[in-house]
Amino acid sequence: MPFSRTLSVVGCHAEGEVGDVITGGVLDVPGSTMYEKLVHFLNEKDDIRQLLLNEPRGRCSMNTNLILPPCDPRADAGFLIMESEEYAPMSGSNTICTATVLLETGMVPMKEPITELTLDTAAGLVTVKAECEAGKCKSVAFDNVPAFVFKLDYQVLVPGLGEVSVDIAWGGMMYVLVDAASVGLKIESQYSTQLVEIGERIKRAVQASYTPVHPENARIKGVSILEFTEPLTQEDGCKAAVNTVVVSPGRFDRSPCGTGTCARLAVLHARGQLAENDIFTHRSIIGTEFTSHIRGTTQVGEYKAVLPTVAGRAWITSFKQVVLDSSDPFPEGFRVGDQWRMAPSPLV
The missing domain is CATH 3.10.310.10 (Diaminopimelate Epimerase; Chain A, domain 1)
Known part of the structure; x- marks a missing residue:
């Protein structure tokens, strides 16, 4: 063959x-x-x-x-x-x-x-x-590796939206975190088009204005992914929240996102909303769950960091x-705009 x-x-x-x-x-x-x-x-x-x-x-x-x-x-x-x-x-x-x-x-x-x-x-x-x-x-x-916050309440000017407040954190990837309600959205499948389009727009605005650099590996730099968040709730003595992560070229992470959960843990801890060993349940846009907690704290360069643990199923x-x-005309495949919606970003 x-x-x-x-x-x-x-x-x-x-x-x-x-x-x-x-x-x-x-x-x-x-x-x-x-x-x-x-x-x-x-x-x-x-x-x-x-x-x-x-x-x-x-x-x-x-x-x-x-x-x-x-x-x-x-x-x-x-x-x-x-x-x-x-x-x-x-x-x-x-x-x-x-x-x-x-x-x-x-x-x-x-x-x-x-x-x-x-x-x-x-x-x-x-x-x-x-x-x-x-x-x-x-x-x-x-x-997971330590997670930490680069910026809380970073103000970024986004075309068509004006000034938007975001958090920027490392959870194993560089995240922009945005309260969905702050840009008039809810994390529900019926708002998928708006979430993806606005999420990519915010991410690109942050990329153009601020470049976080990992203090232990300077080659890891720049945000590449965006997480929409909803407020914390209390459920059976534990804290919970819904999120969705917008992954380029314009689609959702179907899971609650593990590194996104770690970035959220770092932000919540920095804001005093989540203590060590508090159980935090993170839900995806399709209703699946990861459970997580902060098992301790540490320091990464100049940043105070949390040590996150996340659990889920596969x-x-x-x-x-x-x-x-060998005769296939598409040895590296192809992309069509009906599925691959956004212009590609350069690979790291």
């Missing part, structure tokens, strides 16, 4: 967000850290991301994770996160998908009732505790061989 590439992929979703996992067909690449490997794929092997995420094999509302040998000897596995418009340093839903696939396929031995493993990511080491029963990974809790949906026929 005239196939120029064959990839083994396990289909998976975490609370609605697709995070497929490449388990075969890609060799390791040079790099002393996972971030260096991320840069190598960005510069030398981006055809893999495009092949899997662009049409006709992919779609804008999905991600793909690549399992690689870890760079840090303390880790059980390393992985890179490929999204439609970027290689994310860290992602909660993709961590949950990757851990679930590693355990349920036997790539990492499962121990019941709790399996502990460490994953090497481009943002740093992430510790995972998976609740396991009868060969099934029932839930995954991960201790399900394997398929086992597939993705191939590229």
Whole structure:
């Protein structure tokens, strides 16, 4: 068969967000850290991301994770996160998908009732505790890298909206956080078009006016993602809120978003609205949930940071061989504006 590439992929979703996992067909690449490997794929092997995420094999509302040998000897596995418009340093839903696939396929031995493993990511080491029963990974809790706030109540001038107040925080990705009501919106599916369009507009205005730089890795800089928030509520002694994350090129994260949850934890703590060990339930636009808490605090450069833990579930949906026929006229796929709505941003 005239196939120029064959990839083994396990289909998976975490609370609605697709995070497929490449388990075969890609060799390791040079790099002393996972971030260096991320840069190598960005510069030398981006055809893999495009092949899997662009049409006709992919779609804008999905991600793909690549399992690689870890760079840090303390880790059980390393992985890179490929999204439609970027290689994310860290992602909660993709961590949950990757851990679930590693355990349920036997790539990492499962121990019941709790399996502990460490994953090497481009943002740093992430510790995972998976609740396991009868060969099934029932839930995954991960201790994320420290999350912290760059700016509270940052005023940005947005075309067509005027001055908008936003928060800017790191939760494993660089976030702009916006109170949906402050721009006349509600986080409901019927307002999808407005949420996406206004969210992208606000994000681009922030990108043009302010560039946050991670104090421990200056190559990680600039906001790339936006989170609409709704106010905190009290439920059975716990705090809860609805959010939705707008992912370029103009779509929603279907899950409550793990790194977005961590960024929200940092903002809530900075505002005095969430204490250590308070349980915070974060809901997505489709009603799925992540539970989270702040397990402690630390310092990252000049920033006071929180140590977030987030838990959620994932399900394997398929086992597939993705191939590229050597005569296929679209070796890196294609995009059409009815689905890929926004002009692409440059990859990091």
